[in-house]
Amino acid sequence: MLSSKEIREKWLKYFESKDHLIVETKSLVPINDPSLLWINSGVATLKDYFSGKKIPPKNRLTNSQKSLRTNDIENVGITTRHHTMFEMLGNFSIGDYFKNEAIEYAYDFLLNELKLEKDKLYFTYFEEDEETKRKWMSLGIDESHIIKGTMKTNFWDIGSGPCGPCTEIFFDRGEKFDKRGVELLKNDEENDRFIEIWNLVFSQFNNDGENNYTELAQKNIDTGAGFERLVSIMQNAPTNYDTDLFLPIIKEIEKLTPYKYKTENYFIKDENQEKINIKFKIIADHIRAIVNAINDGVEPSNVSRGYIIRRLIRRSYRAGLQLEIKEKTFLHTLVTIVKNSLPYDINVKKVSKIIKEEELLFSQTIEQGHKLLEKELENKNQEFDFAIAFKLFETYGFPIELTQEILLEKGVKLDISQFEKYKQMHAELSRGLKKVAMKTAINSLAYVKGEISNFIGYNLHEKTAKIVFLANSEKELKITEKDEISYVIFDETVFYATGGGQKHDQGYILQDNRKIQIIEVFKDKFRNNVHVIKGILDKDQPVQLFVDKENRIKLERNHSSTHLLFKSLREQYGMEIKQLGSDNNENRLTFDFPLNKKPTEQEVFEIENRVRNYIKSKTDRYYIETTIKEAEKMNAIMTLEESEYMDPTNVRLVEFKNITVDLCGGTHIKNTHLIENFKIVSTENKGTGIFRIKAITSNELIDKYLDGEIEKETLLLNNLVEKNIKIKKDYQFDLEKTDDKEKQLEIIKNSIEKVRQDYKNIMKEIDNTEIEINVIEEVINNHKYFINFDIPVQNLKNQAVILREKNPNITFILGAKTGSKTLIIVSSKIQDSKMVLDKILNSISGNGGGNKILAQGSINDEKNAIEKIKGIL
Known part of the structure; x- marks a missing residue:
């Protein structure tokens, strides 16, 4: 085998x-391919x-x-x-x-x-x-x-x-x-x-x-x-899941749940076991996709790729609930086993952290959803308003299937078929069949036999030009169709083509008062800038080209900042730092570089601050045309990414005096002060010894980013404070305020760590506190029991353990009221605690699990619950 x-x-x-x-296998995220x-x-x-x-x-x-x-x-x-x-x-x-x-x-x-x-x-x-x-x-x-x-x-x-x-x-x-x-x-x-x-x-x-x-x-x-x-x-496996690609993951999941996955059930066809197997398969499949996507830079969110990863995490988490996995977070523990099944590196620490945070967020979502459902159910209608169910899904991420299950338990109907019409708005997010991958093949470019165009847009944004090549995807044309994608090359152009890590320009073409937007600009194999358009163009008529100046300056800010960041990294770690890749668009920049350890928070602060000082220096930018040999004499920094697009006898350098001079064919800001501001928003591990910095520029974008981070971190802080108040009524916390957004964000993050430490201290205090309980045993069917449902919830488990150790001949059944449920713990050295709990759950609706000496769960509130328990023991 x-x-x-x-x-x-x-x-x-x-x-x-x-x-x-x-x-080599490439990232799951397409590079420069919006299709x-x-x-x-x-x-x-x-x-x-x-x-x-x-x-x-x-x-x-x-x-x-x-x-x-x-x-x-x-x-x-x-x-x-x-x-x-x-x-x-x-x-x-x-x-x-x-x-x-x-x-x-x-x-x-x-x-x-x-x-x-x-x-x-x-x-x-x-x-x-x-x-x-x-x-x-x-x-x-x-x-x-x-x-x-x-x-x-x-x-x-x-x-x-x-x-x-x-x-x-x-x-x-x-x-x-x-x-x-x-x-x-x-x-x-x-x-x-x-x-x-x-x-x-x-x-x-x-x-x-x-x-x-x-x-x-x-x-x-x-x-x-x-x-x-x-x-x-x-x-010789009955399904793909019964192979060494999935079984190690499934075995790891089995450690977390009372259920077992059974390969042989493919042939036995036991319905209940099939339902169990499906849940294992969902988790094993999804966690592979989740780990790889996050490792490739996608984080859970409410849009685009992030939406899909969030959906996969939540679908897996729900499958875990159905397998009665009790841990509040468990998916993140599977990252290592997934890594072991793959032929490439996974940043286990980073990926685990992101998954765990999403699990915690979803666990809170489930709690919120339950509360909202309970509130709506007070109306006691026989059929639930689907608009509310969808709002739970769309606003809070509460799975529609989970809503349906909860309602069924309450005897309330939900017409889940309505969900399909709402789902259509999200369907496009997950489309993309293999045929699409080849749909943009441009056979007509075979008719271009050499270099026929010149880019002159370094300092120009407008130009009158002639069309030297015009075609659809198959053949050359004299006039293009209105609704057809076409490809045009001009004798001279001011539109920068995607290359060297910089995204193409936006803008439009004007011909006979017809305004045609530029969709994309790319280089063909002869380095001609090919413009992708949709609209009517006549090859024999001149055109006017107009670059979107506002978008261009955003691109220039990020591209120039990439060079300044590269310089700052060399200052921080030495000349051995190399540029392994960069990607700049109008919204952000990324920079990949090798390092033997992840940059510390202090190092990131120093790197960022150094770039800000370059910006404040108000240094002019200069373009220099020369040869590779002359560039080497000038100690110009050359990267593989840039050299791909350059003729060694005629290269272009960009220089910021007394800061850096680099080989680069991209467009750049005229003076560093036009960048306005610079902020590193993340530092990620992209593989063994390779890190990626993601950064943003301009006052507007950085203010917007800080506002979002402050809102997000404040919400987290408030949730943590509320958590502490629940277990310690006199807990208080006051947040210091300042108008400096960077400082405010730092204060909030420091406060989060303090409140988390407070929580640990409170829990430690509770664990070390023994409640005085007068143990009065009862003998039922020749077994000694102590049953008490008045234990404070925060002390429940700790007291069960203490009492059992002090009274090894007694079986303890302790409970604590919480919401509409009662938490229950069975703790014993003389009986199988799980069997005792199962007896209780068979009589009183609830769920739970555990082992011989300690079992825990929850039961629905019932009158005379204690008396009912005594009657079944």
């Missing part, structure tokens, strides 16, 4: 031996090579790319193969080998590397692609194992652009999974017997958008093999 690690290594090593370049919310396939990170935007490092590539899809999140845990995060194994040819070689590689790898039985493999092909059928047969595949497919099943087509037939490879797991046979493949029916493990796409045609197909001059291969599916087959 091969491990998942061995299977992954076999794939990469095999294709490396076939002259493919191994491409995708997540990297959702193996080809998604390579599409610029296929579209012609970039020259590939090699025409043969292979990877194992982590991917994320949440468009069918509801199926995760229910089906055998749905996942949010998964790995896609791929081998790609960009104008190199084609159909014959791709099929031969697949056959060779499956039979000779993985040792799969040929008779268990089945293949589908496009009905008009007889060449593929003949190729499989030439390799010894029996014709009965080759199934004809249609345009619907075996032709990859996005409506406009590159397309072509595909051949899918299936593995037959046998009759124990489904008595039906090959008709499942012929009828394209979903099943657990024939598992699709590999899809080979032959990109050989171009669709003009009206289903007219022509041969592509450059044919490509794009294949994808499901890693989790291959592992499942190689490990």
